[in-house]
Amino acid sequence: MSAAAFTGTSVMDIDAAKVRGAGSNVHFDKVSVAYGAHVVLHPLTLDIAPGEILAMIGPSGSGKTTALRAVAGFVRPASGRIRIGATDVTDLPPYERGLGMVVQNYALFPHMRVEDNVAFGLRAQGADKALIGERIKDALATVGMSAYARRYPRELSGGQQQRVAIARALAVRPRVLLLDEPLSALDAQIRRNMVEEIARLHRSLPGLTILYVTHDQTEALTLADKIAIMRDGRVCSHGPTTELYRRPPNRFTAEFLGRANLLPVTIAEAVGSKGFATARHGDVTLTGAGRDEKAGDKSLLCIRPQHLSLTADSEHTNRIVGTLREVHWQGELTHLVLDVDGTPVRVSATRLPIALPEPGTKVPLFFAPADTSLLPEDAGV
Amino acid sequence: MSDAVAIRAPVARTESGKFWIVPPAALLALLFFYPLALIARQAFLDDIGVANVAEVIRVLHSRFFLNALINTVSISIAATAGCLVVGLVLALILAFVPFPGSGFIARLIDTFIALPTFLVTLAFTFLYGSAGMLNAGLMETFSLPLPPVDFLYSAWGVILAEITVYTPFILRPLLAAFSLVDRGQIEAASVLGARPFRIVRQVILPAAIPALIAGGSLCLLLTVNEFGIVLFIGAKGVITLPLLIYGKAIQESAYQVACIIAVVNIALSLGLFGLYRFAAGRLGA
Numbered sequence: 001m002s003a004a005a006f007t008g009t010s011v012m013d014i015d016a017a018k019v020r021g022a023g024s025n026v027h028f029d030k031v032s033v034a035y036g037a038h039v040v041l042h043p044l045t046l047d048i049a050p051g052e053i054l055a056m057i058g059p060s061g062s063g064k065t066t067a068l069r070a071v072a073g074f075v076r077p078a079s080g081r082i083r084i085g086a087t088d089v090t091d092l093p094p095y096e097r098g099l100g101m102v103v104q105n106y107a108l109f110p111h112m113r114v115e116d117n118v119a120f121g122l123r124a125q126g127a128d129k130a131l132i133g134e135r136i137k138d139a140l141a142t143v144g145m146s147a148y149a150r151r152y153p154r155e156l157s158g159g160q161q162q163r164v165a166i167a168r169a170l171a172v173r174p175r176v177l178l179l180d181e182p183l184s185a186l187d188a189q190i191r192r193n194m195v196e197e198i199a200r201l202h203r204s205l206p207g208l209t210i211l212y213v214t215h216d217q218t219e220a221l222t223l224a225d226k227i228a229i230m231r232d233g234r235v236c237s238h239g240p241t242t243e244l245y246r247r248p249p250n251r252f253t254a255e256f257l258g259r260a261n262l263l264p265v266t267i268a269e270a271v272g273s274k275g276f277a278t279a280r281h282g283d284v285t286l287t288g289a290g291r292d293e294k295a296g297d298k299s300l301l302c303i304r305p306q307h308l309s310l311t312a313d314s315e316h317t318n319r320i321v322g323t324l325r326e327v328h329w330q331g332e333l334t335h336l337v338l339d340v341d342g343t344p345v346r347v348s349a350t351r352l353p354i355a356l357p358e359p360g361t362k363v364p365l366f367f368a369p370a371d372t373s374l375l376p377e378d379a380g381v
Numbered sequence: 382m383s384d385a386v387a388i389r390a391p392v393a394r395t396e397s398g399k400f401w402i403v404p405p406a407a408l409l410a411l412l413f414f415y416p417l418a419l420i421a422r423q424a425f426l427d428d429i430g431v432a433n434v435a436e437v438i439r440v441l442h443s444r445f446f447l448n449a450l451i452n453t454v455s456i457s458i459a460a461t462a463g464c465l466v467v468g469l470v471l472a473l474i475l476a477f478v479p480f481p482g483s484g485f486i487a488r489l490i491d492t493f494i495a496l497p498t499f500l501v502t503l504a505f506t507f508l509y510g511s512a513g514m515l516n517a518g519l520m521e522t523f524s525l526p527l528p529p530v531d532f533l534y535s536a537w538g539v540i541l542a543e544i545t546v547y548t549p550f551i552l553r554p555l556l557a558a559f560s561l562v563d564r565g566q567i568e569a570a571s572v573l574g575a576r577p578f579r580i581v582r583q584v585i586l587p588a589a590i591p592a593l594i595a596g597g598s599l600c601l602l603l604t605v606n607e608f609g610i611v612l613f614i615g616a617k618g619v620i621t622l623p624l625l626i627y628g629k630a631i632q633e634s635a636y637q638v639a640c641i642i643a644v645v646n647i648a649l650s651l652g653l654f655g656l657y658r659f660a661a662g663r664l665g666a
Contacts, residue, residue, distance in 0.1 A: 072572055094571040101572040107565030111587040120583070121573030165569075172573055 024050045024085055024175030024209040026071060031080035033066050041066045042234045043080060048176075048226075053202060053210040055220035055241075057256070058230030064213045067230070068178050071211060073097050084176055095124070100169030101178040104185050106161040108153040114140070114164050115149040121172035139167040142201065159190040166201070170208075179212045183219060195222050217257050221245060229253050247289065247373045254302045254375060261305060261345045263320070264377065267297040276369055282341050286318045288372040298377040305335070305348040307371035316366035320345075324363045327356060338363060417647065424640035433637065440641045449625040450645070456536055456611075456621060457604035460543035464600045465593060467544060468551030472589075473581060475552075476559035477567075487556060493549045499609040502542050509533045534616045542610045547603055551596035558592035559585065591660055598657035605649055622646045 026048040033041035041063040048054040056064040069075040071082055073094035081090045089097050100121075108117050115136050122132045140146045143163040153161055162182060169177055179198075183191045199222060202208060214220055220227050221241060228238040229252070237244060237253040248254035254262060265279035265286060270293060277290035279301060288301045309316050322338030322345050336347040347365065357363055427433040440446055471490065475483050493501075509515050509530055516528035523529075532538055562585055570580045586593075608623040620628070622642055630639035 072568070074568055074571075094568070095574045095576055097572070098574075099572050101569055103565045103569065105563065105565055107563055107569040109566055109570075109584055109587075120570065120575070124570070124573055124575035124579055168569075168573070178572070 024207065026176055026209060026211060027083040028067070029081045029083065031067070031070055031077045031082055033070055033075050034078040040233050041070070044235060046228060046235065046238065048209055048211060050209055051207050052225045053212055053223050055212045055214060055224035055227045056230055057214055057217060057220045057227060059215065062230035063233040064230045065180060068180055068211055068213045071176070072099060072101055072178055098174055099176050099178055100172060100174035101180065102162070102165045102169050102182045104181040106153070106165045106185070108161055108164055108168070110153050113149070114145065114151050114153070114156070117153070117164055118168045118171045120168065125172065135171045139171040142170060142204070143167045158186050159194060162186065162194060170205070176209045176211065179210060181214055183216070195219050199223055221258070227257070229256055248302060248375060250375055251300060259305050259346060261303045261308070262300040263303070263340065263343055263345070265299050265301045265374070267293045267295050267299055270294045277374055279374065281320065284320055286320070287369040288374045289369060290374040293374050299374045300377050302373040302375055303367050303371065305346040307367050308345070308347040309366045310347070310349065310352065310363065312366045315368040318367045318369060318372070319364055321362055321364050324357055324359050324361055326359065338365065420640045420643050420647070423636060424644045427637055436637055437641050440638050445620070445625065446642060449620045449622050449642070452536070452619055453605055453621040456539055456543070457601055460540045460547065460604045461597055461600045463540060463544035464548045464551045465597055468548045468555055468596065469593070471548070472552050472555035472559060473585070476556055487552070490549050490552055493546060497609065498546050498607065499613040501546050502610050502613040505533055505538065505542055509538070534614060536616060536619050538614050538616055539611055539619055542614065543604050543607060546610065547600045550600050550603065554592040554596040555589055558589040562588045594660035595657060598653055598660050602650060602653040602657055605653060606646070
């Protein structure tokens with residue numbers, strides 16, 4: 001089953017035309033949300049391009065779900081406008097926005113069979129029987145649940161129920177799919193599989209814009225084209241996923257998106273034409289990828305644990321020495337924790353020397369300048 | 382050996398525990414089943430203690446009994462239907478329409494359960510009676526010679542009073558059921574394009590069916606046996622089974638007739654109670 005099957009015209013398509021306009025991009029224009037005097041989402045301006053997956057991640061209470069619910073129409077913005085395509089949907093009720101939504105606890109209708117759950121949106125939109133039958137078949141095939149059409153939700157596992165929830169959301173052919181922590185209720189193994197399935201699904205539906213809210217950075221890194229990191233009701237960083245991971249603009253992003261070692265350094269030599277600056281950590285000179293750092297600036301050198309090596313080579317030209325404190329073997333990976341001049345430094349290694357040094361011994365660590373990122377020490381947002 | 386002892390010990394405890402059934406069973410028999418049995422016995426015996434099945438057949442075919450049965454059933458069905466409609470609308474508003482003070486209103490409605498049923502009837506006479514506020518106001522405003530509103534002293538008055546008194550019995554289980562409805566389902570339905578009425582019909586109501594059945598059965602049971610409201614209103618020609626039993630036993634001293642009607646009333650009540658327990662069991666109450 002492919003996305004080509006989702007090409008029929010339904011009443012949904014016609015009704016939602018006013019919503020969809022020319023595209024399926026989502027635009028937040030200074031959108032804020034407040035409950036009384038308590039502001040839960042500060043003015044947010046953000047674009048999600050058509051066909052893009054934007055992951056909003058952040059700790060609990062950071063405002064990510066509020067932003068999603070504002071798009072869905074369940075939360076009324078205190079200020080600002082929300083546009084989907086060319087249409088301002090700020091004042092439209094949820095049932096006129098032409099969206100699909102999948103939530104953490106699946107929210108399947110327990111008294112309806114799988115096929116009726118999938119058909120619900122189409123029936124609500126007044127689609128004809130033939131189209132409904134076709135869409136049920138297609139949507140269930142897309143998520144690999146065709147064999148379960150006659151079952152009730154209670155007869156399905158968590159992963160199967162979430163597949164049905166996705167099929168139900170896709171059956172109405174939404175321009176924008178809202179996913180609110182859709183995998184949080186699943187166990188780790190099923191979650192990994194579902195992340196891959198959603199990625200495959202999006203490849204088969206490239207025009208589908210997805211707003212994916214999660215607190216799981218792995219899901220965000222795997223699925224998203226772009227990530228917006230939320231904190232205290234504000235976006236503290238936003239950009240392409242790989243860029244945000246490789247070059248986090250601030251400490252919070254560096255630490256929230258994957259693990260990061262942040263060595264305090266002082267810029268010795270400003271960023272040159274190749275984009276590298278020289279910095280001093282104690283009496284050690286290091287080279288790191290910078291932006292516009294100037295000599296004398298206090299900075300943090302961000303190095304991901306997997307980019308630190310116990311052995312030198314031609315690329316790993318930076319060298320620091322730390323005292324080994326802990327070793328944690330986890331099968332595929334071994335995690336080492338070292339103390340580098342009072343800063344804890346983590347190393348994740350797939351291959352280690354046969355004879356690991358004893359805790360308490362001094363261990364040299366090597367890393368490549370290209371694997372680092374300098375970020376301003378005072379950018380604590 | 383030790384195993385044998387370990388097995389025998391609880392058996393001994395169970396044996397002695399069996400005797401605890403005697404006191405409550407004896408109490409129930411004395412206070413409940415024996416009087417019921419006396420009523421059932423009296424229904425089939427005449428005043429001198431001779432079996433009289435002909436009298437049973439005569440009463441069951443009599444006009445006064447059939448009228449009372451029809452009145453009882455029709456009033457209780459109408460009142461229950463009214464309670465279901467009013468209770469459902471109120472519960473939907475209280476549960477799903479956010480407004481300040483909804484909790485207070487729900488508790489206020491609950492207090493009706495604590496009040497004696499005839500109190501509402503008394504209040505109704507002040508409001509809708511011949512000399513009540515409504516009639517007085519209308520007569521004064523429109524210079525009418527006679528009270529224009531005259532429904533209170535009819536079956537409609539009984540039905541309205543019963544709806545007022547028994548709606549909380551529908552409201553309570555419905556609010557409990559609605560509190561268990563996953564808000565995510567409502568939101569998902571809404572995003573999928575369902576308007577509020579469809580959501581109520583296809584998402585909320587199916588989840589509330591056991592509560593509706595349980596509340597409705599209880600309501601039906603209570604309205605079938607309602608005595609105070611019917612007596613207090615004193616509607617002309619509105620005689621229900623409980624009122625007929627009272628009249629035959631107390632006013633006419635026709636004990637066998639009263640007992641025959643009581644047996645029918647008991648059978649009706651037990652049937653409805655069985656329905657209520659079945660529904661409440663499904664609800665998990």
